[in-house]
Amino acid sequence: MRMALLIAAKDLRQRLRDRSIILFAVLAPLGLALIFSLLLRGASSFHANYVVVDLDGGSLATTFTGQVLGGLEDAGVATVETLATEADARQAVEVSNAEGWKADAAFIIPVGFSDAIASGQPTSIQILGAKDAGLQTEVARSVAARFADGVTSVQLAVLTLGDLRGAPPAGADLAAIVAAAQQAAIVLVDTATGLRQLSWTTYFSSAMAILFLFFAVQSGMLSLFEERRQGTLARILAGPIRPGTILAGKALGSFVTGLTSMLVLIVATTLMLGADWGPPLGVALVVVAAVTSAIGITTLVTSFMRTFDGASAANAAVAMTLGILGGTFSPTAQAPEAMQTLSLLTPHAWFLRGLAEMQGGGTIADALPAVGVLLAVGLATGAIGFARARRLVAAR
Amino acid sequence: MSKEAQASVATAAPVSPHAPAAGSAPVVLAARDLRKRYGAIEAVRGVSLEIHEGETYGLLGPNGAGKTTTISMICGLLARDGGEVTLDGTPIDVGAVAAKAGIGFVPQDLAIYPDLSARENLQFFGRLYGLSGARLKTRIGEVLEIVGLTARANDRTDKYSGGMQRRLNIGIGLLHQPRLLLLDEPTVGVDPQSRSAILESIAALGRQGMAILYTTHYMEEAERLCDRVGIIDAGEIRAEGTQRELVALVGEQDTVRLTVTGDVVRAAADVAKVPGVVRADAKDNTIEILVSDARRALPRLIDAAEVRSDVKGVDVVEPDLEAVFLHLTGRALRDAAK
Numbered sequence: 176m177r178m179a180l181l182i183a184a185k186d187l188r189q190r191l192r193d194r195s196i197i198l199f200a201v202l203a204p205l206g207l208a209l210i211f212s213l214l215l216r217g218a219s220s221f222h223a224n225y226v227v228v229d230l231d232g233g234s235l236a237t238t239f240t241g242q243v244l245g246g247l248e249d250a251g252v253a254t255v256e257t258l259a260t261e262a263d264a265r266q267a268v269e270v271s272n273a274e275g276w277k278a279d280a281a282f283i284i285p286v287g288f289s290d291a292i293a294s295g296q297p298t299s300i301q302i303l304g305a306k307d308a309g310l311q312t313e314v315a316r317s318v319a320a321r322f323a324d325g326v327t328s329v330q331l332a333v334l335t336l337g338d339l340r341g342a343p344p345a346g347a348d349l350a351a352i353v354a355a356a357q358q359a360a361i362v363l364v365d366t367a368t369g370l371r372q373l374s375w376t377t378y379f380s381s382a383m384a385i386l387f388l389f390f391a392v393q394s395g396m397l398s399l400f401e402e403r404r405q406g407t408l409a410r411i412l413a414g415p416i417r418p419g420t421i422l423a424g425k426a427l428g429s430f431v432t433g434l435t436s437m438l439v440l441i442v443a444t445t446l447m448l449g450a451d452w453g454p455p456l457g458v459a460l461v462v463v464a465a466v467t468s469a470i471g472i473t474t475l476v477t478s479f480m481r482t483f484d485g486a487s488a489a490n491a492a493v494a495m496t497l498g499i500l501g502g503t504f505s506p507t508a509q510a511p512e513a514m515q516t517l518s519l520l521t522p523h524a525w526f527l528r529g530l531a532e533m534q535g536g537g538t539i540a541d542a543l544p545a546v547g548v549l550l551a552v553g554l555a556t557g558a559i560g561f562a563r564a565r566r567l568v569a570a571r
Numbered sequence: 572m573s574k575e576a577q578a579s580v581a582t583a584a585p586v587s588p589h590a591p592a593a594g595s596a597p598v599v600l601a602a603r604d605l606r607k608r609y610g611a612i613e614a615v616r617g618v619s620l621e622i623h624e625g626e627t628y629g630l631l632g633p634n635g636a637g638k639t640t641t642i643s644m645i646c647g648l649l650a651r652d653g654g655e656v657t658l659d660g661t662p663i664d665v666g667a668v669a670a671k672a673g674i675g676f677v678p679q680d681l682a683i684y685p686d687l688s689a690r691e692n693l694q695f696f697g698r699l700y701g702l703s704g705a706r707l708k709t710r711i712g713e714v715l716e717i718v719g720l721t722a723r724a725n726d727r728t729d730k731y732s733g734g735m736q737r738r739l740n741i742g743i744g745l746l747h748q749p750r751l752l753l754l755d756e757p758t759v760g761v762d763p764q765s766r767s768a769i770l771e772s773i774a775a776l777g778r779q780g781m782a783i784l785y786t787t788h789y790m791e792e793a794e795r796l797c798d799r800v801g802i803i804d805a806g807e808i809r810a811e812g813t814q815r816e817l818v819a820l821v822g823e824q825d826t827v828r829l830t831v832t833g834d835v836v837r838a839a840a841d842v843a844k845v846p847g848v849v850r851a852d853a854k855d856n857t858i859e860i861l862v863s864d865a866r867r868a869l870p871r872l873i874d875a876a877e878v879r880s881d882v883k884g885v886d887v888v889e890p891d892l893e894a895v896f897l898h899l900t901g902r903a904l905r906d907a908a909k
Contacts, residue, residue: 178699185684185695192686406682410743413646413676414699415668 178416182424186398187431200391200436204383205443208450211379223253223311226278228264233289235326239300243322244282252314268305279311280304282319295330372508373531377451380444382503384437385465385526389494391436392466393473395429397490399567400483408568418568422561426470433466453533457542461529464546467553468522472497474560478567497521525549596624599659599782600645600751606653607640614640616806617654620784622751627773627783629797630808631790631892637806638786639679642755645784646676658751672700675749677741679756679786685729689720689739692728693746700747710746717772718742734765741769745776752776752783758792770796790892802896809899818890821898824849825865826888827872829858833880841875848872850897861897 190196227244229236240257247253256278258264264281283301291298300319304312373381399421402408411421441458444450452458476493480486498504500514501523507515518524529545531537600622607615615637622628630638643649645656647665656663661670683692693711697703702710715721718738728736741757754773758766774796777783787793793800794814801811810817831838839853842860847868849861858876862868865887876882888894 181695181698185687188691189684189686405685406678406680407684409648409678410676410682410696411699413648413671413674413678414696415670415672415701416699417666417668 178420179424179427182411182421183427183431186395186425186428189398190394190428190432196391196394196432199387200432201439201443204387204436204440205447208376208380208383208440208444209448211375211383222251223247223279223314224277225253225255225280225282225311225315226258226264226267227255227282227284228258228261229284230261230286231284231288235289235292236284239282239284239322243318247318264303268303278305280315282315292326292330293333295334373527373534374451376444376448377530377534378506378527380440380448380450381452381527381530382523384440384444385469385501385523386494386498386503388433388436388465388469389473389497390491392429392433392469393477393487393490393494394432395425395470396474396477396564397483397486398428399425399477399564400486403567404483412568418565419561421568422564426474426557426561429470429473430466433469434462437462437466451534453530453537453542454539457533457539458530460539460546461526461542461549464529464549464553465522465526467557468526468549469553471553471555471557471560472522474564475556476560478560478563498523500524502527522549522552525552596626597659598622599624599626600784601657602641602645602654603656604654605641605644605651605656607637607644607649608652614806615644615651618803618806618808619654620801620808620811622782622784624782625777625780626798627777627785627796629793629800630784630786630803631788631793631800631896632786632803633788636788636803638788638803639755640806641803642676642753642784642786646674646753647671648676672747673750675744675747675752677744677752677754677757679759681736681740683728683736683739683743686727688725688727689715689731689742690724692739692743696743697746702747710748714742714746717745717775719768733760734762737761737765738769741772745781748781750782752781754783754785756786756788758787758789790896794892800892802892802899804896804900810895814892817892817895821861821890821894822863824861824863824894824898825890826894826897827860827862827865827869828884828886828888829860829872829876829882830856830884830886831858831876831880831882832856835880838876838878838880841878842872845871845875861894 225244225247227240229240240255244253244255248255258267258281261283264278264283267278268281270277281303283303285298285301288298288300290296300322302312302315302319304315372378399408402411408421412418441450441452441462445452472493473490476489477486480489498521501507501518501521502510503523507518507524507527510518525545525548529542529549532541532545533539598621600620602621603619605615605618606613618637618641620628620630630641632638640649644651644654645663647656647663647667647670650665658670658673661667661673663670663674684695687695690711693714694707697707697710711724712721715724718741720735720739720742723731723735728739731739737757737760741754744754745752752773757773758769761769770792773783773785777796777798785792785796797814799811799813800817801808802817803809810820829842835853835856835858839851839858842848842858843851845862845868847863849863851858851860860872862872869885869887873882873885
């Protein structure tokens with residue numbers, strides 16, 4: 176063990192001198208996590224400014240402006256201002272001021288809107304969208320479409336009632352029916368898992384950390400090729416040391432490198448980006464398991480290669496492929512089902528899952544399955560990799 | 572007893588009288604019948620040698636003769652196909668971890684960490700061999716003095732000159748004061764000044780009682796440094812003994828070098844017919860002649876050479892290891908090295 180520690184300490188000293196490890200292990204993942212978080216921060220806190228022009232003034236138009244658009248305001252999703260004319264609305268979305276557009280989109284309810292619905296005639300709500308406010312305009316369009324769907328149902332109901340009663344409902348009765356049609360019949364609430372997901376900031380922080388972890392830990396086994404090239408491996412082997420101890424020293428150096436990289440990233444993203452990684456003990460378990468997994472896979476890949484360049488390229492390819500499959504660039508929940516299943520073959524997906532399981536009401540115990548999978552992958556690939564890698568340090 | 576009988580001309584396992592320096596000192600290294608094959612090529616064919624305490628043994632031979640393969644098998648770096656090696660009676664092979672601590676190895680190529688300083692390199696390899704604390708610190712200081720790197724001890728070694736790197740390469744090997752120091756052509760590529768300093772350092776280690784195995788293809792180094800020399804060619808030790816014993820193998824033959832202009836090849840052929848000439852080789856504008864009783868034969872050699880060329884210079888060389896190698900292998904050492 177003393178010899179393995181000696182080799183690990185020497186390797187770590189060399190890596191600190193070779194600043195590329197700092198780039199791969201800390202700066203690159205931290206920088207990318209920061210960029211991704213900033214890019215998506217707006218997407219995670221949606222808000223729109225809308226204006227509405229009610230040229231109809233009827234009960235159904237009032238239902239739309241009061242209940243539908245008012246509902247958006249109550250939910251904090253949008254701010255809605257009422258304007259008098261269509262020209263005012265156009266100016267609001269077409270003319271910018273120092274603070275940008277006054278409105279992201281405008282709803283214009285035409286004259287005769289309520290009567291048209293009551294009589295079963297076609298009508299429309301006009302949507303005017305500001306340039307560069309595509310998302311807000313789409314939301315406005317969706318809101319109007321949802322209202323229109325409800326109206327279609329109402330018209331069918333009105334016709335049916337008219338047949339039954341001999342006269343269709345009108346006025347307040349009709350408005351009540353339309354309002355009822357805007358309520359969703361079924362609301363799905365998943366209280367068990369609804370909160371067990373990583374925030375965008377935490378997701379990208381952890382995703383970049385696991386992606387670059389595979390680059391950080393590969394330097395240990397790759398250094399075998401470098402030591403062979405510069406003759407120091409032969410010199411070490413001529414000394415009182417077993418080949419397996421050299422491999423253990425290399426792995427130990429990689430382990431410390433990986434843990435240090437993760438620790439720095441966890442602290443930095445927590446302080447700088449506000450990432451919430453979860454309970455420290457649980458995070459420590461997941462991280463240790465992930466580092467073990469990364470070293471195992473890296474050792475296995477390296478054991479098949481004969482040169483530094485070959486091993487470096489193969490490890491990079493494997494790291495990127497597993498990273499993409501494992502959802503380090505976009506959450507696997509947004510991917511097709513087949514991809515979600517495939518992602519379970521990667522340590523990256525299990526790492527992110529382990530962290531996510533501890534969010535919301537989750538506990539450390541919830542992360543243990545992911546920890547188990549990561550450790551199993553690391554130990555299995557590591558065992559095969561070390562057995563094969565002995566040829567790299569064995570006497571010829 | 573004839574002079575030829577004093578040195579052994581190897582056929583299988585040569586056993587030679589010990590050098591005066593070794594005397595009755597205990598045997599530190601014993602290698603017997605070492606063999607190594609790379610595919611169809613048998614790189615080492617039954618090499619045997621012994622080195623005593625305080626003795627410096629030179630393995631002299633051209634590149635590709637099997638020196639590095641032999642030394643790699645001795646230090647347990649290379650698995651052997653046959654034979655055995657003992658260090659103070661303890662068997663050495665690739666798995667003999669503890670016994671390897673008694674060996675210091677200086678490989679032919681540089682084996683140092685370029686991104687670490689000389690002190691850091693020495694610290695790492697010193698700890699690898701079990702040194703620590705004050706003992707390690709003291710030895711690092713001593714070794715830095717020996718190899719003349721004290722003033723630059725804390726500089727990264729990739730900032731060193733080639734000679735300085737070579738000296739550190741040697742210093743690492745002797746850091747833990749091994750029983751046996753293996754030096755595989757340690758002066759290749761070293762400037763003359765550094766080479767002289769290195770040879771002096773190694774000679775001092777020998778005087779301190781260290782057993783040293785030194786491989787080289789430089790005849791002068793073997794002559795200057797080694798108590799005994801084994802001449803190796805094509806994986807076999809062809810002869811071994813002290814320099815005097817080996818030179819005696821050549822008998823009364825001297826080497827005469829004639830510098831000529833004209834038809835050198837045909838002139839060499841004419842010279843070869845002179846009585847007493849063992850061999851005459853033409854090379855560039857010289858004829859190298861191995862001849863008995865050179866001073867008496869010299870006029871006839873010049874006459875023969877001048878039939879087809881003009882003799883511009885004459886050089887009579889006393890028998891040396893170069894002549895021994897020529898005598899044993901039929902090739903000049905420097906030519907074989909190329």
